[in-house]
Amino acid sequence: MAKKILGVTGCPTGIAHTFMAEEALKKAAAELGCEIKVETNGAIGVENALTAKDIQEADAIIVACDKNVDLDRFNGKPVLEVSVADGINKARELIQRCMDGNVHIRQGSTAQRKEEQEELSFGRQIYKHLMNGVSHMLPLVVAGGVLTAISFLWGIYSFDPESTQYNEIAALIKSIGGYSMGLMVPVLTAFIAQSISGRPGMLAGLVAGMIASETGSGFIGGIIGGFLAGYFVLFLIKAFQKMPRQLEGLKSIFMIPIVSVGVTGAVMVLLGGPCSALNNLMMDFLINLQNSSPILLGVVVGCMSAFDMGGPVNKAAYVTGTMLLGQGNYLFMAGVSAACITPPLIIALAATFNKNRFTKDDRAAGLINYVLGCTHITEGAIPFAAKNPLKVIPVLMVGSSISAVLSYMMKIEVPAPHGGFLILGLVNKPLLWVGCILAGSAVGAVLYVLVTPKVHEEIAEAASVGNAVQTARTEMETSKSLYHVNTVTLQVKGKTKDEVIEEMSSLLEKDGTLIDKAKFKKAIYEREEMSTTGMGMGIAIPHAKTSAVKVPRVAVGISKEGFDFASEDGKPAHMVFMIATSEAGGDLHLKTLAELSGKLMHEEFVDSLMNAKTKEEIIRLLEK
Numbered sequence: 289m290a291k292k293i294l295g296v297t298g299c300p301t302g303i304a305h306t307f308m309a310e311e312a313l314k315k316a317a318a319e320l321g322c323e324i325k326v327e328t329n330g331a332i333g334v335e336n337a338l339t340a341k342d343i344q345e346a347d348a349i350i351v352a353c354d355k356n357v358d359l360d361r362f363n364g365k366p367v368l369e370v371s372v373a374d375g376i377n378k379a380r381e382l383i384q385r386c387m388d389g390n391v392h393i394r395q396g397s398t399a400q401r402k403e404e405q406e407e408l409s410f411g412r413q414i415y416k417h418l419m420n421g422v423s424h425m426l427p428l429v430v431a432g433g434v435l436t437a438i439s440f441l442w443g444i445y446s447f448d449p450e451s452t453q454y455n456e457i458a459a460l461i462k463s464i465g466g467y468s469m470g471l472m473v474p475v476l477t478a479f480i481a482q483s484i485s486g487r488p489g490m491l492a493g494l495v496a497g498m499i500a501s502e503t504g505s506g507f508i509g510g511i512i513g514g515f516l517a518g519y520f521v522l523f524l525i526k527a528f529q530k531m532p533r534q535l536e537g538l539k540s541i542f543m544i545p546i547v548s549v550g551v552t553g554a555v556m557v558l559l560g561g562p563c564s565a566l567n568n569l570m571m572d573f574l575i576n577l578q579n580s581s582p583i584l585l586g587v588v589v590g591c592m593s594a595f596d597m598g599g600p601v602n603k604a605a606y607v608t609g610t611m612l613l614g615q616g617n618y619l620f621m622a623g624v625s626a627a628c629i630t631p632p633l634i635i636a637l638a639a640t641f642n643k644n645r646f647t648k649d650d651r652a653a654g655l656i657n658y659v660l661g662c663t664h665i666t667e668g669a670i671p672f673a674a675k676n677p678l679k680v681i682p683v684l685m686v687g688s689s690i691s692a693v694l695s696y697m698m699k700i701e702v703p704a705p706h707g708g709f710l711i712l713g714l715v716n717k718p719l720l721w722v723g724c725i726l727a728g729s730a731v732g733a734v735l736y737v738l739v740t741p742k743v744h745e746e747i748a749e750a751a752s753v754g755n756a757v758q759t760a761r762t763e764m765e766t767s768k769s770l771y772h773v774n775t776v777t778l779q780v781k782g783k784t785k786d787e788v789i790e791e792m793s794s795l796l797e798k799d800g801t802l803i804d805k806a807k808f809k810k811a812i813y814e815r816e817e818m819s820t821t822g823m824g825m826g827i828a829i830p831h832a833k834t835s836a837v838k839v840p841r842v843a844v845g846i847s848k849e850g851f852d853f854a855s856e857d858g859k860p861a862h863m864v865f866m867i868a869t870s871e872a873g874g875d876l877h878l879k880t881l882a883e884l885s886g887k888l889m890h891e892e893f894v895d896s897l898m899n900a901k902t903k904e905e906i907i908r909l910l911e912k
Contacts, residue, residue, distance in 0.1 A: 290321060290322050291322040291386065293323065293346065293349070293386050294324070294349045295325070295349070295375070296327045296329065296338070296349070297309040297327070297352045298352075298353040305823070308886075311888075313326055313352070313379045315379065316380040316382070317383050320384060322383065328882070335882075338361075343365065346365060347366070348366040348367070348368065349366065351367060351368065351370070352370050352372050352376075353372060359394070362394050364393065367392070368391045370382065376824075414515075417480050417514070418511070420479050421476040421477065421478075422476065424479040425475050425476040425479070432468030435462070435464055440458075443455070447463070472670070474498050477493045477513045478490050479493070480511065480514025480515060481513075481514045482518070484515070485525060488521050488544050488545070489518045491545055492521055492545075492548035492552045492553075495549050495556075497510050497513055497514070499513070499553055499556040500556055500559075503556070516552055520551060582696035585623065585692075585696055586623055586689055589605050589623045589627050589692045590685060590688035590689030590692040590693065590728075591685040592605040592627075593666065593688050594630070594669075594685040594689075597631060597666040597667055602666065619699065619701055622701055622715075623692035625708070626688075626692050626721065626724055626728070627688035631661070631684040631687065632660045632661035632666060632669045633661035633732075634669065634683070634687045634729050635654050635668070636654055636655060636661060637730065640654075645740045645743065661729075662710075679740065683735040687728045688732075691728030694727060694728065695724045700715065700717050700720060701717075702721070709722065770840055770867075771842055771906075772799060773904060775841055775842065775843040776906055777791075777844070778903065778906075780864065784851065785816075785853045789813075791845070792843040793805055793809050793866070795845075802868065804836040807836035808832060815831060820853070820855065822854050823885075823888075824855050826859065828864045831868075831881060832868060832869075834868075835871050842867050843866040843868070844906060845865075847861075847864075887910075893909070897909055
């Protein structure tokens with residue numbers, strides 16, 4: 289049975305070497321009779337990404353990279369790490385080592401890689417960014433909520449030094465739980481921003497999350513802050529792209545952080561005022577509503593409690609209930625507590641009886657909501673509401689309203705502001721109160737199942753693969769228009785790098801490809817300053833993407849004698865491909881580079897080009 293080998297290639301610029309190494313590894317694998325799949329980490333992103341199944345089935349993995357890639361996904365597998373140059377020049381030797389089993393096992397715990405779709409609609413992108421924040425926030429909610437619930441075992445007021453129930457251990461546990469819950473909104477905000485714009489966005493997101501937390505904006509404010517920080521930083525990164533490379537350090541550690549934190553922070557502070565005003569308005573409204581219809585009061589309290597689950601709207605209802613407790617009114621707090629307990633119980637019941645609405649991880653977190661709900665910790669439902677707020681939040685509001693309305697209709701009294709079912713001994717009608725809450729939770733769970741789709745991860749992955757195949761076909765067809773007989777020469781006259789660049793630029797200018805030849809050459813030389821495009825093995829691929837180009841074109845030159853292009857292997861070049869694309873061409877120049885680099889790794893293809901008798905023959909070979 290043939291060995292299954294995986295490859296990962298990537299060079300600092302993410303252009304030609306990445307794809308030359310890919311082709312070299314594929315060619316060597318074919319010669320030695322083994323299967324291979326190669327992931328390329330180029331300037332246009334990750335292509336042909338390795339799946340979790342690929343990694344699981346692989347006999348060995350070759351990482352030929354000069355840039356950082358995710359290696360933790362390969363823990364526990366035989367991994368051979370080399371430079372991208374070795375991937376090109378020593379491909380056969382690397383494949384042979386893998387086939388002989390002469391590769392060390394990479395240490396570390398086995399990690400399952402998350403599949404990502406490269407091409408997503410805007411709505412799916414928003415969802416992906418939101419889920420990144422939710423997935424990092426969820427453990428904090430669970431840890432903080434459970435620790436807080438445990439502290440109540442010593443008494444509802446066991447954390448208060450002024451209370452007779454005070455216990456140092458309980459106070460310590462509740463304090464730790466409080467710190468964990470306090471990080472919930474900042475972490476949510478930071479990782480939403482990080483998903484959008486990487487580590488630069490995470491900094492602004494953390495600050496936005498802290499402001500949202502401190503000003504009472506709650507998790508709704510945190511979501512707004514996350515997207516605001518992420519997209520604003522993304523805008524700054526693109527705006528500063530044209531700055532000189534010498535200022536890269538200044539840009540990343542000074543300019544972007546200061547501007548992003550300052551602007552995002554200012555907006556979030558301004559949002560804090562309206563939220564506070566909204567809180568005060570709602571408190572006055574609830575106090576006036578206290579003596580009205582229990583049904584109307586229950587609907588209002590239920591909707592407020594479930595709307596932002598610990599945020600300013602929820603707190604308005606809760607604080608009002610606490611104030612009325614001090615006045616001896618225990619009726620109002622019964623509805624508030626019931627409404628706050630219901631959302632996590634809705635999630636828990638749905639996760640128990642309809643598992644196909646949850647991923648494996650979400651199902652486990654959903655079951656934890658039994659503990660959180662029974663101890664009056666509404667925040668346990670936040671990660672699930674955040675995934676689909678427009679559908680899930682109304683469902684939670686309906687369930688909470690039913691629980692609150694039934695509590696008011698049954699004239700249940702709850703004299704404690706917190707604790708959930710741990711304070712049943714203080715409730716005047718404990719079993720009836722539990723029944724009211726379970727009724728609302730059951731209705732909410734049914735509605736949750738109705739509005740949320742089944743989890744179909746396999747279908748989504750298949751659709752992503754189909755989109756990628758179609759995209760690749762479209763790009764390949766587009767590349768066929770890049771070659772023309774007017775920009776092909778069978779005898780390059782230049783002998784030096786400067787002479788060849790001038791000669792090929794002149795071909796493009798005469799063809800009408802260039803608007804400004806001088807500007808185009810400047811762009812070519814700027815790219816050469818980064819690293820030579822003399823790839824070795826007799827090949828040079830200078831390229832530029834600039835507004836000096838009218839239409840995309842590739843100038844092709846052949847030289848039997850060879851010319852000096854400062855190639856990496858120190859040998860003369862015999863073929864030059866000068867790629868010219870406009871700024872409106874997207875990633876066309878990179879895709880052309882990838883396609884060319886792959887073809888030029890095949891000796892028979894190179895020989896055919898070198899032996900071509902006419903320009904038309906060269907074009908036919910390149911477009912084949």
